[in-house]
């Protein structure tokens with residue numbers, strides 16, 4: 001397709017990655033239809049682009065989470081899957097002009113343990129709920145691939161508060177604690193004999209499943225006080241110029257172990273810390289912008 005904002009790369013015989021705008025998306029080819037994981041962030045029709053890669057019909061998409069870099073193209077599809085948590089803020093354009101995007105759609109809700117009936121390639125939903133409320137990972141046991149959205153990647157995992165679900169709301173939910181994140185990664189680890197590679201939505205794919213152990217170890221070291229993160233949360237793919245980079249007084253730190261890297265709030269380490277969240281300052285400019293673009 002000429003002059004598209006999107007680019008594709010074939011990862012396996014039946015899997016493409018689509019990059020170019022927003023989070024990276026995955027086109028899965030089943031026996032009799034194609035299926036998309038995440039919808040990118042472009043006014044261009046990502047369904048039409050993805051459809052140009054295969055003769056199999058493409059009607060359905062699932063969001064790994066609600067952030068607009070993963071949901072903006074939802075309205076191009078006939079069926080849009082997400083958890084209840086995802087559905088509550090997926091139409092928040094995070095400051096972009098809502099008139100530019102197809103936002104007139106409804107979700108088909110899924111929950112932890114559900115299996116999407118892609119023929120020849122059933123997709124299991126694993127709810128993780130850390131990077132964003134209701135965040136899910138998708139397990140393709142047939143092809144031994146895990147798609148965790150932004151919960152596990154090689155750049156950094158961000159534990160920021162939830163974005164607005166109602167107009168005027170700056171934080172819809174506190175950032176996940178490090179303990180919650182550790183538990184979520186242990187939940188993923190319980191499936192580790194069912195996949196060989198991890199396909200995240202940012203900073204390169206695929207990555208080795210050893211990242212799962214690295215992130216668990218990193219979280220354990222933070223919880224044990226063996227490691228304290230650096231107030232400089234920046235990296236080549238996340239810096240102070242980004243609207244979702246934390247304000248200096250918001251309490252965010254970056255901790256690293258090997259090449260796993262977690263951005264977490266120093267006041268939200270253990271689950272018992274959640275009551276403190278009400279007193280924390282605004283996390284990012286993007287949250288403040290999102291307070292003005294919430295819609296259902």
Ligand SMILES: [Zn+2]
Pocket residue numbers: 023067069070150201202
């Ligand atoms: Zn993302």
